[in-house]
Structure formats: C-alpha cells, structure tokens
Amino acid sequence: MPGDESKTAKKLPVKRPRAGMPAQDPKQRAHNFNEVALGYQEEVAVGEAERCLQCKNPTCREGCPVEVKISEFVGQVRDRDFRGAYESLKDTNSLPAICGRVCPQETQCEVKCVLGKKGEPVAIGRLERYVADWAMSQGLAKPKRATPNGKKIAIVGSGPAGLTCAGDLAKAGYQVTIFEALHAPGGVLIYGIPEFRLPKAIVAEEIRGLEDLGVEVRCDVVVGRTITVDELFDDGFDALFLGTGAGLPMFMGIPGETLNGVYSANEFLTRTNLMKAYLFPDWDTPIKIGKKVAVIGSGNVAMDSVRCSLRLGADQAMIVYRRSEAEMPARKEELEHAKEEGVVFHTLCSPVGILGNDEGWVTGLECVRMELGEPDASGRRRPIPIKGSEFTLECDTVVMALGTTPNPLVSQTTEGLEVDKHGCLVTRDESGLTTRDLVWAGGDAVTGAATVILAMGAGKKAATAIDSALRGK
Amino acid sequence: MFKILMKRELTPVTKFFVVEAPMVARKAQPGQFVIVRVTGNGERIPLTIADSEAGAGTVTIVIQEVGKTSRLIGALKEGESILDLVGPLGRPCPLTDRGPVVLVGGGFGVAPIYPIAKALRAKGVKVVSIIGARTHDLLILEPEMASVSDELLVATDDGSKGHHGFVTDILKQLIEAGRDIEHVIAIGPMVMMRAVAKTTEPFKVKTLVSVDPIMVDGTGMCGACRLTVGGEVKFACVDGPIFDAQLVNWEEAVRRGKMYAGEQKLAIEKMEKEQLSGKCACGCGGGH
Helix, strand or coil, X not given: CHXXXXXXXXXXXXXXXXXXXXXXXXXXXXXXXCCCECCCCHHHHHHHHCCCCCCCCCCHHHHCCCCCCHHHHHHHHHCCCHHHHHHHHXXXXXXXXXXXXXXXXHHCCHHHCCHHHHCCCCCHHHHHHHHHHHHHHHCCCCCCCCCCCCCEEEEECCCHHHHHHHHHHHHCCCEEEEECCXXXXXXXXXXXXXXXXXXXXXHHHHHHHHHHCCCEEECCCCECXXXXXXXXXXXXXXXEEECCCCCEECCCCCCCCCCECEEEHHHHHHHHHHCCHHHCCCCXXXXXXXXXXXXXXXXXXXXXXXXXXXXXXXXXXXXXXXXXXXXXXXXXXXXHHHHHCCCEEECCEEEEEEEECCCCEEEEXXXXXXXXXXXXXXXXXXXXXXXXXXXXXXXXXXXXCCCEECCXXXXXXXXXXXXXXXXXXXXXXXXXXXXXXXXXXXXXXXXXXXXXHHHHHHHHHHHHHHHHHHHCC | CEEEEEEEEEECCEEEEEEXXXXXXXXXXXXXXXXXXXXXXXXXXXEEEEEEXXXXXXXXXXXXXXXXXXXXXXXXXXXXXXXXEEEEXXXXXXXXXXXXXXXXXXXXXXHHHHHHHHXXXXXXXCEEEEEEECXXXXXCCHHHHHHCCCEEEEEECCCCCCEECCHHXXXXXXXXXXXXXXXXXXXXXXXXXXXXXXXXXXXXXXXXXXXXXXXXXXXXXXXXXXXXXXXXXEEHHHHCCEEEHHHECHHHHHHHHCCCHHHHXXXXXXXXXXXXXXXXXXXXXXXX
C-alpha cells in the first residue's frame, strides 16, 4: 500500500502548473447535453494533489461553508488512498460529487489557498470531484446506519440545503423524512442546473447515499398545500427544517411578457432539465425553441439557459444585459464556457418591451442602450438609459433570467412564521432558527437566490442546532 | 403510486377515476386541482378534482382524452396506479352563504362543477345547474348533478337532449326572466367560458370561471400558466384557477393554450404509430 509509506516519509510538495480540466470540444458540446468538464484521470489527480503544501494551519478549510477537511483529503489523494479521501470528504460533506462540480471554489476554498498568493491555487474542486466519482465507480459499501435516537425530523424541500441537513441528522441517529413537491428529489440540482454541468445520475446517486443512511424521501407532497407545518408536528415530527428554496420567477413587467415564446428561466430550465424536453418526443414534455433566443440577465441561471438553448437547436443564443461584462454575477468559468460555445453578448442593453406577430408569437425584443453611472446600493455601477438609442433585437424566444424569490406557500399557511419584505424567511440566529419554535430554515428560502454550497452550509448549521436543541429535551 | 380503486367510462373519451390519495383527500376543497404524471418520461398535467372523500382517502378525477397523456391515463384500469398525483393545488372556489348560485358546466367541465354544487348544497345554498354537451351521448354526470342541484337544466348542441342549443342560451333566459342570481360559476372549454362571460357581462352578473392553462409544476415555480386578469399578470396555479370571468384576457388565454398544439399532434401521431407496431406508448417496453 502506498499509503503506508506516506505515514513515515513526509512528501515534499511538487512544483508544477495547476492541472487543467479536460473538457468536451466547445463546437461539439454546444450541440449535446453531455457533461462539459470530463474530470481528471488518476495520474493527473495525484499530480495535482502533490502540489498541495499540506500547510500546518490550512486556511483553505475556512473558505468552505461545510468545512471539508481539505488538506487531509488532498493528502490522501496524493498518497492514492482514494477510499480514505472519500471518507474524509463524506465526513462533513454529504454531496461531494455535486460540490466538486458546481461550487464556486474560486471564491470559497481555493481563494484561501496559500499557493494562490503567488501562483495558482490547488484545484480543490476538481480533486473533490475526482474522489467522489472514483467512489461511485467503485460502488462503495453502504454506510453504517447510526443507532436510532427515536426522534423524527421533517425536512421540507430536497434541494442542497435539505439534503445536507438530512444527511447530517441521519448520521446523528434521527429518523429523517424529506418532503418534496416535485415528482423527483434534488430541487434546483435537478430542475435548474443542466445535465451538461451536473449529470442527473450523479444527483440520484448522492440521494441514494442519503437513503442508505436511512433518510426517507417522499415526493409529490407540497407542504403548505398537501400538509401544513402544524400538521407535520401533529404527525409526530420533533423539529422541522425548511429548505424550500427561492422558486418564484421574476418578470420585468414590460409589455409582451405573455406572448407565446416568452419563458421564465425556471420554466425553460425545468422543461429542459427535469422534464428532458431535449428528448421530445421520446419524453413527453415539449419546449419551443426558435432560431434566435434572447436570454435576459447575466447570472449563472442566465448562462445555463443560454447554453441550453444552443443545445436545444437555436442558431443564435444571446445574452441581453443592462450593465457591462464586469458587473455580470455569473461565475467566470460559466461565462467563458458560454463564450467558447458561441453565445453572443449584448451588454449595456435593456429590454423595454417584447414584440409579437398577429398570432401572438415573439418576433423581437425592443431594447434601449445603457451607460454606467455611479455605483448603486449593490456596489455595481448603475445603468442609465441613453435617450433615443432604442433598437429592436430580432428573436423568437425570450427567456427571463432575472432572479427568483422564495415561494410563499409555506409561510402563508404557517402562523407565526415571519418573512421579510422580500419574502425571505426571518431567522433568529446563525443556525437558521425561524420565528417558530423548533422550525429551522436555510438556503435560498432565507437568503434569496444564492449558491448550492451556501445552502449546504446553512443546512449543516441547522442540523447541528437541531441536534443540540433536541438533545437538551 | 396512487391506486385506481374505481373506473367508469362516462363517454368513449371521458373517463372517471376514483384514486387512493389519502393526503390529498384530507385537504381537497372544491375548485382545487392536482398535477398528474403517468409514466417515467411523462409530462405533468393539471386535472381539476371532481370529488374527494377524506374518510375514504380518495380523490376523483375525470379526464377527457385529447392529448397523449390524457389518453395514457384513459387507458389505465382499475387496480393499476397513477405514478404521480400531487395536490391539492390552487385556491379553493369561494363558496357563498347566500344563493341562488347558477353553475354552468360544459363538456367534461361538468366534472369539476360537481364538487362545487355539492359543497354549496351542503351549506344550504340554492343551486341551479346548467350542463351541456355536443350531443346527449357526451353528456356526463347528469344523475350526480341532479342529486346536488335544486334545479338542473340540460342543453345539447344537436338538441338530442334538453334545450337545443348552448348552455349560454339557458343562462341568458334565466337572467332575462329576472331570476334571482347571486353569481354564476362556469367551468368548461375556454370558448364556452368566454361565451358565458359575454352572456353575463351586460347584466352585470358576477361570474367566476376556472381556467385550465398549460402548467408544469403547479406551485408557482414556472409561470407557464400566467394569464392577464384585470390588466395584471397572474399565475393560475397559485392565484387561481378561479378568476372573475369579466377580467380574464380570453384572447390571450386561448392563444397560450395552443402554444404546443403542433407538439401535441406530433406526440399523438408517434403514439399511434407505436401502437400499430405493437409497442407501448408509455415507454415501459411492454405491449399494452
């Protein structure tokens, strides 16, 4: 075992450039839904892990919302102890195959890597993905279930926050039931993030891992409609975690938004990803994709939508954004991928209306050019319309990717559960305790639309708090 | 999985199912709907709840075979199961304490009118029901409607039963005869509901309808079901499906309802071709 040697002889870090991520050719991948990033091979992973300085006081871990033991698992990869690396990952992170793919490591763990100060940080995310994929390919044995402590927890929503909370509580011996409104679990991981960034089989596998821990997943239950929070307590649940996400789409309120061919990004992505419209008519859900698709917005959801539209067969896929590229909220990697695939960017351009033909189908987007003024409350420079600069952008599909707000179905039906003016659940402390006793919340339902890993961090904190609250009882 | 406990064929293309769904049954109220999916690669379609029994844990749905999914549901037998059934969704129909209320059901829209009639009757409100169909063979749930209505009037387009003409003719006669009408609730095909709205408008009789737009999730997430009501964009799944008929932008609602007409046709053609070649249409690999 190479691992034995490593325990005795300290290995020195190897100086070499950060290993690039192999990817499908942009020309090819723009027309299929297969995963873009192909993953490291073993030698590349080990080579990348050898770059790690194995700092005595590693700072990388501070950057991780779920506190992955980064230097530990990277050291194990270096020593080719992949099983050990997987166990280290799983110790604090229930969903490593997902995090390794969709976390913005460049602003989390990797930004804290000492190597990054003078050169490039260790590719922590890519190594995490390598280890998680290795474990899946090995079909690792089912984890040992914790001794049941007799307490029941209901988790509302099976997105990243709920799954993480469920995993941690199941490991601590709780009987956990996840309630999901859709027909399949995963939340935004399956309806929002496209197959080419996060294969759905990977999500299903991670959820199967939670089921192996004893977590029960009940789909087709809309909490707030099928059952209320109070009824869940009546049914014997000792505590609740609300990970209901930010599922309501925003529209601009401009003329023409109800024309045929106008989608919210939520609908566009749900049809494409969850309902697999790209396989119509073998799958039953259709999608209308024109020759020219205009996606309004510039966050990750906008990038996902515009890249999906290329794969669905659009000749031209465009981003329409009112500020400049510097202000775009999307991850840099997503932006670059979109550019490589041929997405056209119309920046400093704001839609003022959608035009349609006599049959009510979209024919174009009426826009006005913008210039940037002083920074606004968000710190980004405020876009100001340039008078007389109106023009029409020809298109036959419009996707509104302007952000989302939390769904009010739970808060409207739960007395004492407060929300703020944005519809986000109000929390009383860091752990996500809501204004109702024994009800915690986390993820987008609390913060508004944010990232998978922040939601997971919130799920984790809530799990710790739920455990300590119920232990005291 | 949601087991079908009872199936009735109301017409050759209209099927009535009593389905085991205790959690939905416990909550269902008149006017609400469920979203149903029948195969692993199937679409999600909304169906208005036609009845529910909390004690028995059952929900009744009625489908009219139009597209691929409704045909697949129609082909299910007693003892078989519906893969997914989620609800109850949408806001319940407001139920007045004082009548009389005139209920208008057209085609398979009679099915969702039934639980409203039943609930109003249970509150002691006088119910006058007008139900109609193209021809008497397509008229559904007449005895059931008779049992929950103080007065039941029937219209068929071809005159094979009841009034020869449309439900709106009878409605107009009632209004013109000066009958006491608290309000009207109409459910049926979009064109029929629009005609009811036009009929009552000049008389300023409050009229509610249950719209049936295309939906995906049914919980406010996608916005496929948006329509303009009183100049504002509403989501039928969470703001409706019951709206004031006079405020609905019907032209837009009808147009949006046809958004995937071409795809629906394609799916049916593919299904029929596969059935001819002995393959199943649901993708299960079997021969049913």
